[in-house]
Amino acid sequence: MALLFFGNADRVAEWLPELRRAMPDRDIRVWPDAGDLSEIRYSLGFAPPEGVLASLPNLRAIFSTGAGVDGTLRDPTVPADVPIVRMVEQGLTEGMTEYVVMHVLAWHRDLWTYAGMQAAGEWRKLDQTLARDRRVGVMGLGVLGEDAARMLAALRFDVAGWSRTAKEIPGVACFAGEEGLGPFLARTEILVCLLPLTAQTRGIMDRGLLSRLPRGAVLVNVARGQHLVEEDLVALLDEGHLAGATLDVFREEPLPEAHPFWRHPKVRTTPHIASITLAPSASREVARQIARFEAGEPLENVVDRARGY
Numbered sequence: 442m443a444l445l446f447f448g449n450a451d452r453v454a455e456w457l458p459e460l461r462r463a464m465p466d467r468d469i470r471v472w473p474d475a476g477d478l479s480e481i482r483y484s485l486g487f488a489p490p491e492g493v494l495a496s497l498p499n500l501r502a503i504f505s506t507g508a509g510v511d512g513t514l515r516d517p518t519v520p521a522d523v524p525i526v527r528m529v530e531q532g533l534t535e536g537m538t539e540y541v542v543m544h545v546l547a548w549h550r551d552l553w554t555y556a557g558m559q560a561a562g563e564w565r566k567l568d569q570t571l572a573r574d575r576r577v578g579v580m581g582l583g584v585l586g587e588d589a590a591r592m593l594a595a596l597r598f599d600v601a602g603w604s605r606t607a608k609e610i611p612g613v614a615c616f617a618g619e620e621g622l623g624p625f626l627a628r629t630e631i632l633v634c635l636l637p638l639t640a641q642t643r644g645i646m647d648r649g650l651l652s653r654l655p656r657g658a659v660l661v662n663v664a665r666g667q668h669l670v671e672e673d674l675v676a677l678l679d680e681g682h683l684a685g686a687t688l689d690v691f692r693e694e695p696l697p698e699a700h701p702f703w704r705h706p707k708v709r710t711t712p713h714i715a716s717i718t719l720a721p722s723a724s725r726e727v728a729r730q731i732a733r734f735e736a737g738e739p740l741e742n743v744v745d746r747a748r749g750y
């Protein structure tokens with residue numbers, strides 16, 4: 442009943458001791474040293490190499506180290522009858538909310554403008570807006586989006602959210618579906634993207650969608666780089682329709698050296714660290730799920746293959 446872990450050398454060094462601590466009796470193997478493939482019951486990784494999961498004849502569950510499973514699902518050979526479990530873990534949620542709050546506050550309180558003024562030796566006071574008068578919109582009201590929206594609302598921001606199906610979240614104006622998108626965008630000054638990457642959401646943030654934000658709006662993309670048409674964002678920033686962007690995720694990662702985002706004056710980048718799955722707590726979560734599964738209980742946080750998330 443072995444578990445096969447996928448990751449580069451750094452990830453293996455970080456995760457292996459934690460997996461062994463969380464599941465001391467489990468046979469834990471690291472790809473490509475998988476041994477007898479018929480002994481593998483579980484896999485764990487962010488983007489296992491194409492074809493490998495299909496080569497495991499007795500695989501019972503595929504665990505993702507990420508909340509997003511686009512890395513697993515991009516392999517068309519992943520067996521359709523094996524459940525994929527995405528990572529839902531309190532530390533991952535809290536980390537994301539911290540990042541979102543940090544960047545929303547930074548744009549809201551003109552942190553980057555003041556940083557530029559300090560660099561230029563310029564002493565000048567900008568107008569101040571209170572959070573209650575700042576309209577923030579969160580696209581994706583799932584585990585991460587809802588937590589971030591609630592925390593922003595607790596900080597008194599005027600918060601709205603948009604999701605596929607209708608929601609009710611105290612303190613958050615909820616919009617849903619195609620018909621909800623227009624009014625949601627029209628009232629959003631700071632847009633946070635926390636959608637999963639699916640066939641429906643790939644390229645969703647293009648010129649058409651971003652132009653529906655009010656002039657001077659800001660984007661915080663912490664979901665996936667493929668949600669954004671990067672050239673459209675650069676054009677809208679250069680034209681002045683958008684005032685800035687925080688980008689944690691990119692179409693190509695690592696961000697290529699010559700990419701304009703590195704040096705664009707209105708863009709702040711981080712290297713896909715908005716929230717990092719922490720090996721100790723995530724290993725305990727995988728151990729908990731396997732224990733449930735082997736006790737005959739259903740797995741939690743299973744991906745709906747038809748929806749893609």
Ligand code: NDP
Nearest residue numbers: 508509581582583584585604605606637641663664715716
């Ligand atoms: P969930 O699956 O819990 O939530 C997804 C949300 O998106 C749901 O509210 C869902 O709507 C909504 N949604 C999906 N498709 C559509 C659509 N077509 N139109 C409108 N709404 C849609 O995901 P999580 O909150 O756990 O994670 C979100 C994403 O965050 C991950 O997929 C991953 O890509 C990214 N992420 C990034 C990290 C980073 O460090 N940068 C770290 C962790 C995650 P409904 O509720 O109606 O189903």
Ligand code: OXD
Nearest residue numbers: 506507508509716718
């Ligand atoms: C995730 C990520 O999906 O790290 O969890 O991006």
